[in-house]
Amino acid sequence: MRILRKGLFAAAILATTALSPASAETLTGAMAKAYQNNAEMNAARAGVRVTDEGVAIAKSGYRPIIAGTSSVTHTSESGVLNSQRLTVGSFGIEIQQRLFDGFQTRNNVRAAEAQVRASDESLRNTEQTVLFNAAAAFMDVIRDRQVAVLRQQNLQFLEEQVRAAKSRFEVGEGTRTDVAQAEASRSSAVAQLASARANVLSVEAVYRRVIGESPGKLASPAAAKGLPKNVDEAISIAAVQHPAILATEHLVDAQNFVVKSTEGQLLPQLSASAGLSRTNRSTSPAAVSIFGSSDGQSDSATIGATLSIPLYQGGRVAAQVRQSKERLGEARIEVDVTRDQVRAAVASAWAQFIAAQEAVAANRDEVSAAKLALNGVIEERNVGQRTTLDVLNAQADVITAQINLVSSERDVVVASYAILSAVGRLSAGRVGLNVVEYKPDEHYNAVKDKWFGLRTPDGR
Numbered sequence: 001m002r003i004l005r006k007g008l009f010a011a012a013i014l015a016t017t018a019l020s021p022a023s024a025e026t027l028t029g030a031m032a033k034a035y036q037n038n039a040e041m042n043a044a045r046a047g048v049r050v051t052d053e054g055v056a057i058a059k060s061g062y063r064p065i066i067a068g069t070s071s072v073t074h075t076s077e078s079g080v081l082n083s084q085r086l087t088v089g090s091f092g093i094e095i096q097q098r099l100f101d102g103f104q105t106r107n108n109v110r111a112a113e114a115q116v117r118a119s120d121e122s123l124r125n126t127e128q129t130v131l132f133n134a135a136a137a138f139m140d141v142i143r144d145r146q147v148a149v150l151r152q153q154n155l156q157f158l159e160e161q162v163r164a165a166k167s168r169f170e171v172g173e174g175t176r177t178d179v180a181q182a183e184a185s186r187s188s189a190v191a192q193l194a195s196a197r198a199n200v201l202s203v204e205a206v207y208r209r210v211i212g213e214s215p216g217k218l219a220s221p222a223a224a225k226g227l228p229k230n231v232d233e234a235i236s237i238a239a240v241q242h243p244a245i246l247a248t249e250h251l252v253d254a255q256n257f258v259v260k261s262t263e264g265q266l267l268p269q270l271s272a273s274a275g276l277s278r279t280n281r282s283t284s285p286a287a288v289s290i291f292g293s294s295d296g297q298s299d300s301a302t303i304g305a306t307l308s309i310p311l312y313q314g315g316r317v318a319a320q321v322r323q324s325k326e327r328l329g330e331a332r333i334e335v336d337v338t339r340d341q342v343r344a345a346v347a348s349a350w351a352q353f354i355a356a357q358e359a360v361a362a363n364r365d366e367v368s369a370a371k372l373a374l375n376g377v378i379e380e381r382n383v384g385q386r387t388t389l390d391v392l393n394a395q396a397d398v399i400t401a402q403i404n405l406v407s408s409e410r411d412v413v414v415a416s417y418a419i420l421s422a423v424g425r426l427s428a429g430r431v432g433l434n435v436v437e438y439k440p441d442e443h444y445n446a447v448k449d450k451w452f453g454l455r456t457p458d459g460r
Contacts, residue, residue: 006342008191025214025218027135027413028433028434029434030138030207030211031138032434033134033211034210036129037213038134040130041127044122050352051116052448055112055113055444056448057112058108059449061101062098065095068093069091072088073087073089075087086281088280092277095273096271097271097272099271100270101267101270102266102267102268103261104264107205107257107258107261107264110257111261112259113251114254115250115254121243121247121250122244124427125243125244127426128243130210131426132420137203137206137210138215138221140216143203143407144199144202146406147196147403150402151193151399154399157395158182158186158189158392158395161182161185161388162183164182165178166179185392226430227416227419227420228419235346237288238345238422241424242422242423242424244424245424248338249335255327256328259321265310265320266310267310268310269310270306273304274302274305276298276301281296311346342422345421351416353412353416353419357412359411362430363405370398370401371398374391390436
């Protein structure tokens with residue numbers, strides 16, 4: 001029964017890895033689901049929408065501030081001849097308009113726009129990361145399922161060797177040592193199969209986290225298309241296209257405008273104000289008054305301008321200017337850091353891709369040779385020229401070569417997508433995913449010039 005259950009497990013694994021065009025999930029299909037469902041991706045999109053509102057906030061500096069005012073006061077007066085209560089109520093409207101603020105608003109708007117461009121590029125970088133993780137998770141499931149099948153087949157082979165060793169021992173053609181060696185190898189295979197099954201469950205959990213659903217049948221894919229011709233071309237493309245580099249360059253622009261905005265605090269400030277108000281005055285006697293009572297109403301209108309010329313702010317603004325300049329210098333250095341990281345990522349991905357391709361060819365030859373050697377050792381053991389240990393060692397070589405081949409085939413595909421990610425070309429559009437691409441400009445254009453409104457463009 002135990003052999004039957006293990007055989008059923010192997011059959012189930014084989015069924016999930018079988019290629020069936022009608023039902024098997026393709027790599028691009030899985031990546032499309034990750035593009036739509038991945039929580040990290042959706043959080044990054046929400047972050048871009050948050051950044052978009054910074055432009056509307058900055059543009060508010062161009063617009064007037066309008067406020068309604070109202071006040072009521074009660075005054076009680078008492079004297080020898082009379083006592084009275086005075087009630088004064090007023091209401092009105094005030095308008096304030098900034099005319100000149102040392103170009104702070106203009107530079108704040110430009111800084112916010114640069115921040116939006118940086119966040120858009122960061123979103124592209126997140127998209128690349130998510131799609132690469134999806135490709136890696138997809139291939140990890142295929143690899144570990146195949147490894148589990150190989151481990152199952154290895155166990156079945158070793159169980160047959162245990163039975164054969166016992167049969168030879170019973171007829172006097174083998175030794176108890178042969179039986180013990182076969183049983184030891186079988187026990188090791190049981191542990192290895194349990195570990196392989198655990199690995200399958202682990203990578204399937206990662207698949208669910210990245211893709212958004214559990215893996216079913218998966219179709220083994222080929223390496224990614226559209227790769228650069230060589231590593232030098234890949235590095236050149238990455239230097240001008242990678243979103244991480246572009247994002248840091250936009251952050252430099254943003255910080256440069258922050259410096260100018262901070263310096264604007266040292267320039268004169270000019271603002272205008274206007275107001276309309278109505279005041280009602282009511283006097284009521286608290287006792288008999290020889291002066292009687294009087295009521296009154298008056299309207300007033302005001303308009304004016306205020307000019308402020310900074311002379312000394314205790315060194316605060318000067319320190320802020322120096323601080324913003326240091327941040328600008330830091331941002332420029334971050335561009336160089338990112339370029340170096342991207343260059344290293346391209347070189348590493350390219351080297352892994354070439355090594356994986358060579359490993360696939362070598363491992364295929366090794367599998368063929370190991371199987372041929374195993375068959376020969378078994379025949380030689382049957383005529384007494386080899387021992388059971390020789391057969392077990394030959395089988396171990398076969399299973400090792402097969403697992404190495406499965407791993408190297410996985411590495412070829414993953415490394416090819418790592419190259420696309422490293423050069424900045426791993427996107428839904430370039431890969432050809434069947435999805436509606438998210439366009440951050442739609443939200444940005446909807447909010448950048450809004451004067452009022454509490455609802456977001458999607459109605460929240």
